[in-house]
Structure formats: structure tokens, C-alpha cells
Amino acid sequence: MTAPLLTLEGVHTHIGAYHILHGVDLEVPRGQLTMLLGRNGAGKTTSLRTIMGLWHASQGRIHFDGKDITAGATPDISQLGIAYVPENMGIFADLSVKENMLLAARAARSVDDIDTKRLEWIFDLFPAMKKFWLHPAGKLSGGQKQMLAVSRAIVEPRKLLLIDEPSKGLAPAIIANMIAAFRELKQTDTTILLVEQNFNFAKQLGDTVAVMDDGKIVHRGQMAELAENEDLQTRLLGLSLAAHH
Structure with missing residues (x-):
């Protein structure tokens, strides 16, 4: 097994008076697409922003490609080969x-x-x-x-893409185009950490999955296993695919 490209160990993030991340442990395998799922407010976007150095971890460590980037400045983190696509797209x-x-x-x-x-x-x-x-x-x-x-x-070329809710508000035809594009990206050895609310989108693309709740990772595993287990989906995400076709 090769070492994960990105690891978060016990990461806490405070934003002002708010304690958002409560000890996040996450591994993003090299060359795979990892889905980060969870209800609204679970801490998914905060996790991406903390990795990118837009907000700084108040506790814990973040390692990328063998380097400690916990206290890194965003431009320096970007130079290491990480690109971030925020939910508001940033264009x-x-x-x-x-x-x-x-x-x-x-x-x-x-x-x-x-x-x-x-x-x-x-x-x-x-x-x-x-x-x-x-x-x-x-x-x-x-x-x-x-x-x-x-x-x-x-x-x-980037080593890691952090992408926040790419399918949000998009028509089904555009989502299908996005899925096809991400599938091609996966063939280029680009590692992707993708936050998504659309479970159908997630199950078509994800290799591995991490589910967040209340600022912590509460489930890690293969995306295919979660896609097949409606009881687990309901418990972790409050949904089952049967109701979301």
C-alpha cells in the first residue's frame, strides 16, 4: 500500500467563537476519488478550507505528499500542487x-x-x-x-483537487457531463477529494468515502459498499437511495 497523498490527524478548526471541526481523521488515497459526504453543517467545507490554509487548524496535523502543511499559507499550499474549487466557484x-x-x-x-x-x-x-x-x-x-x-x-497538472459541491443547482444533463469529465480526470492520476450532497453523483464517481457528522468523520470505507447498503445510508446521511432516484 502506498502512503495516502493527504492525511488529517485530529484536526480541530475554530472560526471565531465557533468550534467547527472536532478532531477530523481523514486519509485521501493517492490516485483515487474520495467522496466527503454529510448533512449540511457537518463540517465538509470547513475541512476543505482548512486543508487549503484559508482557515488554520487550532489543533492536529495535516500532511500532504509527505510535507506538514498544517500552518502553511494558502499560496504555498497551492504551489505544492493543490487546487481548490469552492462552492461559489471563485471565477x-x-x-x-x-x-x-x-x-x-x-x-x-x-x-x-x-x-x-x-x-x-x-x-x-x-x-x-x-x-x-x-x-x-x-x-x-x-x-x-x-x-x-x-x-x-x-x-x-495538479496532484490534488479539492472540489466543493460541483453538482449543486445543475440540470441533470450538465451533471451527466460533469460525471463524464471527472471519470476522465480519474484516469490522469489526479487525486480528488470531492464534497457532494447528491448521493447519486457520489456513488457513480467515488472510490472511497468518508462521512462527516458534527465536525468529525463517522464512517470511512469503499463508496461501492455504502452505495449498496441502504441501512447504512439512512443511518449516516438520513437518506436511502431507493427514495432518491
């Missing part, structure tokens, strides 16, 4: 799709510096990015903005 509405992509490609000074093969690969994943290349990002539909947010995160 620049007044800039074109092209300009958004160029900003995300840190090594590029102009679009000509972006790896052409990689750009074509992204256009294959998300044809709307090519179609609306010169359009202001703010004019894109919700689904297209989400595609742009993911495209920005993968414009350069």
Missing part, C-alpha cells in the same frame, strides 16, 4: 473565459504559453469552454460557470 465574472484560464495557469504569461494539448483536452471535457472562450464569464450559465471553475483548477 472572475468580468473577465473572459480565456482570461480566467490564463490567470489560473500560473506558469503562463499568455495563452500561447498554456500547454496546447492540455487545453484541447479541457475543450474535449467541456466543449462550452471553447465555444465561449472570449465571452465574459459572468454571462455563462450556472453549469458553464462550474465547468469553468473545474477547467481553471486543471489547466495545469
